[in-house]
Amino acid sequence: ETGVTQTPRHLVMGMTNKKSLKCEQHLGHNAMYWYKQSAKKPLELMFVYNFKEQTENNSVPSRFSPECPNSSHLFLHLHTLQPEDSALYLCASSYRALPGDTDTQYFGPGTRLTVL
Amino acid sequence: AQTVTQSQPEMSVQEAETVTLSCTYDTSESDYYLFWYKQPPSRQMILVIRQEAYKQQNATENRFSVNFQKAAKSFSLKISDSQLGDAAMYFCAYSSRQGAQKLVFGQGTRLTINP
Numbered sequence: 001e002t003g004v005t006q007t008p009r010h011l012v013m014g015m016t017n018k019k020s021l022k023c024e025q026h027l028g029h030n031a032m033y034w035y036k037q038s039a040k041k042p043l044e045l046m047f048v049y050n051f052k053e054q055t056e057n058n059s060v061p062s063r064f065s066p067e068c069p070n071s072s073h074l075f076l077h078l079h080t081l082q083p084e085d086s087a088l089y090l091c092a093s094s095y096r097a098l099p100g101d102t103d104t105q106y107f108g109p110g111t112r113l114t115v116l
Numbered sequence: 117a118q119t120v121t122q123s124q125p126e127m128s129v130q131e132a133e134t135v136t137l138s139c140t141y142d143t144s145e146s147d148y149y150l151f152w153y154k155q156p157p158s159r160q161m162i163l164v165i166r167q168e169a170y171k172q173q174n175a176t177e178n179r180f181s182v183n184f185q186k187a188a189k190s191f192s193l194k195i196s197d198s199q200l201g202d203a204a205m206y207f208c209a210y211s212s213r214q215g216a217q218k219l220v221f222g223q224g225t226r227l228t229i230n231p
Contacts, residue, residue: 031217033217040223041223042120042207042220042221042222042223042224043207043219043221045218045219048217048218050217055217056217056218088159090159090161092161094217096217103211103217104151104163104166105163105217105219106163107153107160107161107162108160109158109159109160110159110160110161112159
């Protein structure tokens with residue numbers, strides 16, 4: 001399944017570095033998501049974008065800065081991260097469903113981030 | 117707030133046998149969706165099956181089926197004729213009809229297939 005791609009697959013960064021994660025979907029979807037998957041914790045929704053507009057920020061610290069230039073691309077800009085931010089970061093996309101219906105989300109393979 | 121609980125951190129099954137993974141959830145809503153996702157070692161989260169709460173009929177997808185008990189708030193996944201490729205983390209997830217984009221995930225169950 002290559003409908004949603006993420007780069008890089010692995011990233012190691014220091015606490016003072018600035019880096020970006022990239023997500024691209026090839027499914028013609030109009031909604032995109034960032035999730036954080038930490039060891040021994042359930043997946044946590046971070047951000048939701050619909051038609052390039054951010055519609056959900058799940059109380060994410062400002063050191064994580066998302067960007068959605070178009071419906072196919074989503075970035076997560078990282079700066080001054082903490083070691084506890086080390087996790088697998090997953091991107092997903094979906095069709096923005098009509099009210100009352102649900103969005104079935106399709107996920108990318110994730111970026112394994114390590115903060116030293 | 118809704119919560120999803122998977123009480124089995126690990127399960128194992130012999131190849132070709134049947135295994136059932138448990139999931140319970142807590143919600144005050146009457147209309148919602150439930151999902152099972154599979155995450156193999158490649159880390160790609162793959163949708164296995166989806167159930168609409170308003171449908172009484174249990175969803176099935178080939179060897180995968182669910183037992184949806186709305187009153188008990190239970191949503192178990194049955195895998196028949198287990199194959200080596202079924203080895204993965206399995207996550208149960210919930211989304212409300214109102215907040216359809218907010219998936220709430222359980223902690224996951226690691227499934228091992230013994231040859």
